[in-house]
Amino acid sequence: MEKKISATIIGSGNVGSQLAKLFFKKGISIDAIYNKHKASGISLAKAVNSIYISEKNRIPNNSTFYLVALKDDYYLEILKGMDLTEKLIIHTSGSLESKKINPFSKRWGCLYPMQTLIKNDNINWKEVAFYIEASNNEDEKLIGSVCKKLEFNFSKVNSDQRKKLHISAVSTNNFTYHLLSTIKSFCEENDLNYEDLKFLLQKSIDNSFEKEAFSMQTGPASRKDLKLIENHLNLLENDSNLKEIYELFSKQILKKHHDHEL
Template structure:
């Protein structure tokens, strides 16, 4: 199997490296920034291409791993591709490819990726969808070389899964950032929170979040809630976030 990777960002980098590690040939890498494509290509013994018209039209699979808003435009530029084309987005419909390709699909790895941190694909859910059985079989073949956690899911459910992931991951990480700002403003180090963060994540591995919720809001500890809000009077954005989240937690009681 020969694979072309379109993109060289966080997801594309980890995915291309995982494919290469699984002894599947990645022949070409393209990126808006050719230096990024070259950097990734050098790591996986592939060729960096500067123009999409250089793409190997007979490659078995082309994986588009770029920002969601650009997928349709890139797909339009690749309409002569004869293999199976798939994107890695959680939010973009399968039918973005419908007017251009005979065989197409979605290859969505449900995980957070950063180039600076290595990660194993062995347990990552790979969410697959395709327009026909032969394309789905081909995606399963590739996915099976990377992970033992393969999920068939349609576009509508995948969008909701992606939405849930934004709450569980992206928003949570942003709250870490806000917590860090509070600490820094008071000459405290973020390291002091790390054991708390680890334990919070560990608890939901074996329980539902609602069953392990803690803190002043779930206890309906009004005096503490008032004190916290007073501390945030000079930071209206943080105060609003605090109130919204506290009220949301209270509604689960």
């Protein structure tokens, strides 16, 4: 008979909410939801047939594991005062050094989803890459068994590898949003249709995974067309943000493809 798994969720933000609801859906009972903000905590507790608590001394002591899903700055602050010695504490951070949980419990683990999770979004979980880590073999097996129950695509990595994965994810996701937001503003200011770039963008992303990204690089910098680069920079004279990005990227492409300084 399969051993019953239960969890206490600490944090009812985007990641905590998404994972708590998935746990509940897949048969992992939620013993309690701890959150500093009452409305969010109560709402999630109702959704997963659990209870909301705001006092650290009311944390259940019999959960299989304690999932802590918080902003990186808050982990150590929130865990202070919780009696979780010898309990399995699993964090979800991409950048937290897992051993920092040692003062609160020698049993620690990580379940890091390399994906932006928004509370009420529909997620295709089979497409999300998860990375796990644990302080001992038994808890690593336990986290792995939870991942299998949830049908996750998961790999084992250490904290150093995960931090580098997180840098890659931030660069891929957050920087792309900023770049596209800047380009969208430029299009709107110049009466251009931003939507016309959609197919070009999608094709570029597909090419970067199907082929070698370096060899697929096109454009004036890859051709060492310095005159065209200069013309573009002149046209961007009134858009300092996009000009700065354009110049930075052009410099790096020229350096990488031609060992040339702009």
